[in-house]
Amino acid sequence: EAGVTQFPSHSVIEKGQTVTLRCDPISGHDNLYWYRRVMGKEIKFLLHFVKESKQDESGMPNNRFLAERTGGTYSTLKVQPAELEDSGVYFCASSQAALMDEQFFGPGTRLTVL
Amino acid sequence: AQSVTQLDSQVPVFEEAPVELRCNYSSSVSVYLFWYVQYPNQGLQLLLKYLSGSTLVKGINGFEAEFNKSQTSFHLRKPSVHISDTAEYFCAVRSSARQLTFGSGTQLTVLP
Known part of the structure; x- marks a missing residue:
């Protein structure tokens, strides 16, 4: 069974540009999460989808971040326009329906904004 | 609101020695506790979890952790x-x- 995949693995962009990160969850997982780790700090929750609906987006830092999950399958996270402080590693995780089901994490996308 | 403190950012230890990675949490409600591990260029992998029941939890790769409610700790150990x-x-x-x-994570480095 394929795990959670993320694309790209690395992205280097200039301040002001737009970047779109993609996450493909494990097939059949209704729950999809985005997290971010800024260098040297803790991994922080960004938002949670249940199928195609945003269940909780309390961690989204500002309106430059837009997450979508069309059709309840893969998800994208767009940053527009990117700022220096957006640099970090963006993790995606997915889980099945039950509350205590394990979250399976992808390898992350390392975003560098110059 | 809840928070987690990992007291050591770096832990070097020699091969075959025991290790303890410390974790303290704060929360106004009951919580569930987890330890994840990230190997280079990989995603986070669940090591073990405490949901309820026995306070000593055994995980993969020989790791275990003990939930201590009075000290709000969940330290990870390997002998x-x-x-x-x-x-x-x-x-x-x-x-x-x-x-x-x-x-914020603890980097464990095992030295030969």
């Missing part, structure tokens, strides 16, 4: 480490909400 245990370890908590709250 004898291997070179392959070199990785970054994250303690995390969650309440009824689904999202995880992580500590």
Whole structure:
């Protein structure tokens, strides 16, 4: 069974540009999460989808971040326009329906904004 | 609100020695506790979790952790480490909400 995949693995962009990160969850997982780790700090929750609906987006830092999950399958996270402080590693995780089901994490996308 | 403190950012230890990675949490509600490990260029992998019941939890790769409610701690231990245990370890908590709250991570380096 394929795990959670993320694309790209690395992205280097200039301040002001737009970047779109993609996450493909494990097939059949209704729950999809985005997290971010800024260098040297803790991994922080960004938002949670249940199928195609945003269940909780309390961690989204500002309106430059837009997450979508069309059709309840893969998800994208767009940053527009990117700022220096957006640099970090963006993790995606997915889980099945039950509350205590394990979250399976992808390898992350390392975003560098110059 | 809940938070997690991992007291050591770096832990060097010699091969076959025991190790303890410390984790303390704060929360106004009951929580569930987790330890994740991240090997280089990989995603986070669940090591073990405490949901309820026995306070001593055994996980993969010979790791175990003990939930101590009075001290609000969930320290991770292994009696004898291997070179392959070199990785970054994250303690995390969650309440009824689904999202995880992580500590800042502990880099475990096992020396030959």
